[in-house]
Amino acid sequence: MLDCFFLCLAICSLMLLLSPYSFKNFTACAIIICFMVSILCLIYCESVAPEPLFPVELWRNRLIILSNVGSLSIGAGMMGISAYLPTYVQVVFDSNTFQAxxxxxxxxxxxxxASIFSGKLLSITSYRFLILTGSLLLIFGNFCLAFLMPFTGIYMxxxxxxxxxxxxxxxxxxxxxxxxxxxRKEIQGISTASLLFSRMLGSGLGTALFSALLNFTLSRKTPYFKDPIQILLNGKLHNTFKQFQLDFLIQTVAQSLTYIFILAICFSSIPFIIGLFFHVEKTEQPQ
Structure with missing residues (x-):
């Protein structure tokens, strides 16, 4: 149970460290110390536990490390789209919630x-080919979002x-x-679970990182507006501002959200790099 506690404490500390409110006074130093102590305690608990959460064998396996790093980046990049694409569509394209x-x-x-199609392709292609293909499609999709402009239209x-x-x-x-x-069969379950855990962890860290980036850029560009996105989405607040102010806020929010999509491109490039080093022989499963 202690290893679970220290794992949760380390994750919470890391997410708090990525928030924009952690840099006030000595908060950041306290969070960093908490994170480091939690990691050290987690490593100790895992080393002495008879049944550790993450067996040492997992982290000695090159395939496990590459796959978990890829899954972590997938989860992080996914949150940039899930959390902020609807906001971009509503604010910049002035669309309704249905279109968002x-x-x-x-x-x-x-x-x-794509999951169904890739499952069919697994029997005739290699893991490396599918990872590189998926990474390129992911990068292309994020590029489309990063280059969204009011004149490109919502269909892009x-x-x-x-x-x-x-x-x-x-x-x-x-x-x-x-x-x-x-x-091997004895660690197939924990290996798969570690992959899913990495993706969920990436989602949490990605959300914190994207939120910190958005808050930082908006606070720098619109210091005299308390909540630009809420102003643009709230009809009552929207009507209390002049048109030139609203145009400025729309442009600023669009630029800030573009930074998020650019960061998502960086995350989506990680699986491509991993795919270049991904060499594993496929084995036939017994019928």
């Missing part, structure tokens, strides 16, 4: 379709979101199957 929902749902549509956001979902489907399915086919 369509933009986000395109990723949910592309993901399962649909395309970008769909391509991100397709890339996620290719990567997630391939990494899971690669681990399950390459690990």
């Amino acid at each position: 929902g369509i933009a986000l749902s395109m990723m949910s549509i592309g993901w399962p379709l 956001s649909y395309v970008g979101s769909f391509m991100v979902g397709v890339g996620m489907g290719f990567l997630n399915t391939t990494l899971i199957v690669a681990i399950q086919n390459s690990m």
Whole structure:
């Protein structure tokens, strides 16, 4: 139980460290100390536990390390789309919540379709090929979102979101199957669980990092406006400002959200780099 406690404490400390409020006074120093102590205690508990959460064998396996890093980056990049694409569609394109929902749902549509298709391709291609293909599709989708402009239209956001979902489907399915086919039966379960845990951890860290980036850019560019996004989305607040002020806020929010999509491109480039070093032989499973 202690290892679970220290793991949660380390994760919470890291997420707090990424928040924009952690740099006031000595808060950041306290959080860093808490994080380091938690990690050291976690390592000690894992080394003496008869049944550790993460067996040492996992972290000595090159495939496990590469797959978990890839899954972590996938989870982090995914949150940039899930959390902020609807906001971009509503604020910049002046669209309603239904259109924002369509933009986000395109990723949910592309993901399962790509998972099915990649499952069929696994028997005739290599893991490396599918990882590189999924990474390129993911990068392309994030590029579409990073270059969104008022004149590009809302349909480009649909395309970008769909391509991100397709890339996620290719990567997630391939990494899971690669681990399950390459690990011995005794650790297949924990190996797969570690992959899913990494993706969820990446989602949490990505949310904190993207939020910190957005708050930082908005506070620097709009110091005299308390909450620019809320002003643009709230009809009552919207009507209390002049048009030139609203235009300035829309432009500023669009630029700030573009930084988030650019950061998502960086995260989506990590699986591509991993794919270049991903060498594993596929094994035939017994019928």
